[in-house]
Amino acid sequence: MHSLKxxxxxxxxxxxxxxxxxxxxxxxxxxxxxxxxxxxxxxLFLVASLIARNIGLKRTIILYFPFxxxxxxxxxxxxxxxxxxxxxxxxxxxxxxxYWYPLHLFFISQxxxxxxxxxxxxxxxxxxxxxxxxxxxGGFVAVLxxxxxxxxxxxxxxxxxSVSLFYLPDIHPAIQFKLSRFLKLARTYPRYIFAEIxxxxxxxxxxxxxxxxxxxxxxxILSVGxxxxxxxxxxxxxxxxxxxxxxxLKSTNILRIGVFIITSIWITFFYTHGxxxxxxxxxxxxxxxxxxxxxxxxxxYNYAQKQDSPAEFIIFREVPVTIARVFVYSCGLFLVTSLxxxxxxxxxxxxxxxxx
Numbered sequence: 001m002h003s004l005k006x007x008x009x010x011x012x013x014x015x016x017x018x019x020x021x022x023x024x025x026x027x028x029x030x031x032x033x034x035x036x037x038x039x040x041x042x043x044l045f046l047v048a049s050l051i052a053r054n055i056g057l058k059r060t061i062i063l064y065f066p067f068x069x070x071x072x073x074x075x076x077x078x079x080x081x082x083x084x085x086x087x088x089x090x091x092x093x094x095x096x097x098x099y100w101y102p103l104h105l106f107f108i109s110q111x112x113x114x115x116x117x118x119x120x121x122x123x124x125x126x127x128x129x130x131x132x133x134x135x136x137x138g139g140f141v142a143v144l145x146x147x148x149x150x151x152x153x154x155x156x157x158x159x160x161x162s163v164s165l166f167y168l169p170d171i172h173p174a175i176q177f178k179l180s181r182f183l184k185l186a187r188t189y190p191r192y193i194f195a196e197i198x199x200x201x202x203x204x205x206x207x208x209x210x211x212x213x214x215x216x217x218x219x220x221i222l223s224v225g226x227x228x229x230x231x232x233x234x235x236x237x238x239x240x241x242x243x244x245x246x247x248x249l250k251s252t253n254i255l256r257i258g259v260f261i262i263t264s265i266w267i268t269f270f271y272t273h274g275x276x277x278x279x280x281x282x283x284x285x286x287x288x289x290x291x292x293x294x295x296x297x298x299x300x301y302n303y304a305q306k307q308d309s310p311a312e313f314i315i316f317r318e319v320p321v322t323i324a325r326v327f328v329y330s331c332g333l334f335l336v337t338s339l340x341x342x343x344x345x346x347x348x349x350x351x352x353x354x355x356x
Contacts, residue, residue, distance in 0.1 A: 001164040002103065006127030008157035010134035011141070012150055014228045016075070017208060018215050019147045023079060027212070031332045034208065037089040038325040044097025045318045049173075049311055057102040058170040064098035065162050069155065071095055076151045104314045105173050108304050114247065117298040121243020124293065128232045128239065135232070139225025173311040185316045189303065191355045193320045198352030199296055200324035202262065205346045206231065206285060209332065210269075213339045218275055230279055231286035238287055242294045251295035255353045258291025262350045270343040292353065299356070324349070 012019075017030050025033075052060040071092045074083050111119040141150045186193065211224045246254060265285050272281060304313040328345060335341050 003127045003130050004161035004164050007130050008154060008161045010131035011138035012154045014135055014211050015138060015142060017212050018221060018224055027336045028333060031329045033085045033089050035326060035329045036086050037093050038322055040090045040093035041096050042318045042322040044093050045101050045315050048097040048101040049315055052102060052173055056170045056172045057105055058168045060098055061102040062165050064095045067091055067095035068158060072151055072155050076148060101314060105311055108301055108310045109171055111301060113302060113305060116302055117246025117294060118243045120298045121239045121294050125239035128235060132232045133229060135228025136225040139222045142221050181312060182316055194352045194355050196320035197324040198349035199292060200321050201328055201349030202346040204325050204328045205342060209342050214278060226279060227282050230283040235286045235290050238290045239294055242290045246295045246298050251299050252356050254291055254295045258288060259350050259353050261288045262292060263347050266343055266346045270340055
C-alpha cells in the first residue's frame with residue numbers, strides 16, 4: 001500500500017514548488033505556503049488521532065484519499081481559478097495527517113523490536129525502488145505536455161492505488177491527551193527532540209529547498225527530475241543494507257558515521273557551482289543520508305513501542321518535526337535572494353545527532 005501510494009505521488013511531489021513558481025508565485029509566497037502546510041500538519045495529526053480513536057486506523061487512512069484528490073484538483077485548476085494557497089496547503093496537510101498518523105501506528109503494531117532496523121529499511125526502501133525513475137519521467141511529462149498532464153497522471157495513479165487501502169487490517173489505537181504526559185515525554189527524551197529537529201532540517205533541504213535552488217539557478221525542470229532520480233537511486237538499495245546492520249550494530253555508531261559524511265557533503269554544496277557537481281553531490285547525499293534516516297527512525301519506532309500509548313508518542317514526535325520545518329522556511333523568507341546560505345542549516349542540524 002505504501003509503495004503504491006509512493007509511486008502515485010513520486011511523479012509530482014518534488015515539482016510542486018516548481019509548479020507554483022512557473023505560475024508566477026514569488027519564492028516568498030512558496031515559502032509561506034510551506035509554512036502554513038507544515039504548521040497545519042501538526043494540528044491535523046491531532047485531528048486524525050481523535051478520529052482514529054473512534055473509527056479505527058483503516059477508516060482514518062481511507063479518509064486521506066478524497067483530501068488528496070481535492071488537493072490535486074485544486075492544483076490542476078489553479079492556472080484558471082484563483083484558489084488561495086493557504087486553502088491548498090491545508091487540504092494537502094489534511095491528507096498527510098490522515099495518512100501518516102495511521103501509517104506510523106500500523107507499522108508500530110506489526111514491527112518486531114529485534115528486527116526494527118530491517119523493517120524500517122524496507123518501509124523506506126520499497127517505495128524508492130519502485131519510484132527511482134518517476135521524478136525524471138515527471139520532468140519529461142511537465143516539459144513536453146505541461147504540468148496539467150502531470151497532475152492528471154498523478155490523479156489516475158492515486159485512484160488505482162486506492163484499492164490497496166481496503167485490504168488493511170482495522171486497528172483502534174488507545175490514546176488520551178494529557179498535557180502532563182506530553183511534558184513527561186519531553187523531559188524523558190530531550191536529546192531525541194534535538195535529533196528529530198536536526199533530521200527534519202536536513203530532509204527539508206534535500207527534498208524541497210534543493211530542487212527549488214536547482215530550478216532557479218539552472219532554469220531547467222528536467223534538472224529537477226534528474227536530481228530526484230539521483231536521490232532515489234543513491235538510497236534505495238543501501239536502505240535495506242543499512243537496515244540489516246542497524247539491528248546488529250549500535251544505532252548511534254552508524255549515526256556518527258553518517259554525521260561526518262553528510263556534514264561534509266552539505267558544506268561542499270555551499271561552495272559548489274555547476275550542474276554536474278550538483279548531480280554528483282545529490283547522488284552522494286541520497287546515498288549516505290541513509291546512515292541517518294534508517295537508524296534514527298528505528299530508534300524513533302523503538303521509543304514509541306516502549307510507551308503505554310504509542311499513538312501519543314507519534315503525535316509528540318510531530319512537535320519537533322514541525323519546529324524544524326517551520327524554522328527552515330522562516331529562514332528561507334530572510335534568504336530568498338541568497339538560497340545557498342540555507343545549505344548551512346543541515347550542517348548544523350546534522351550535528352544535533354551527536355547528542356544521542
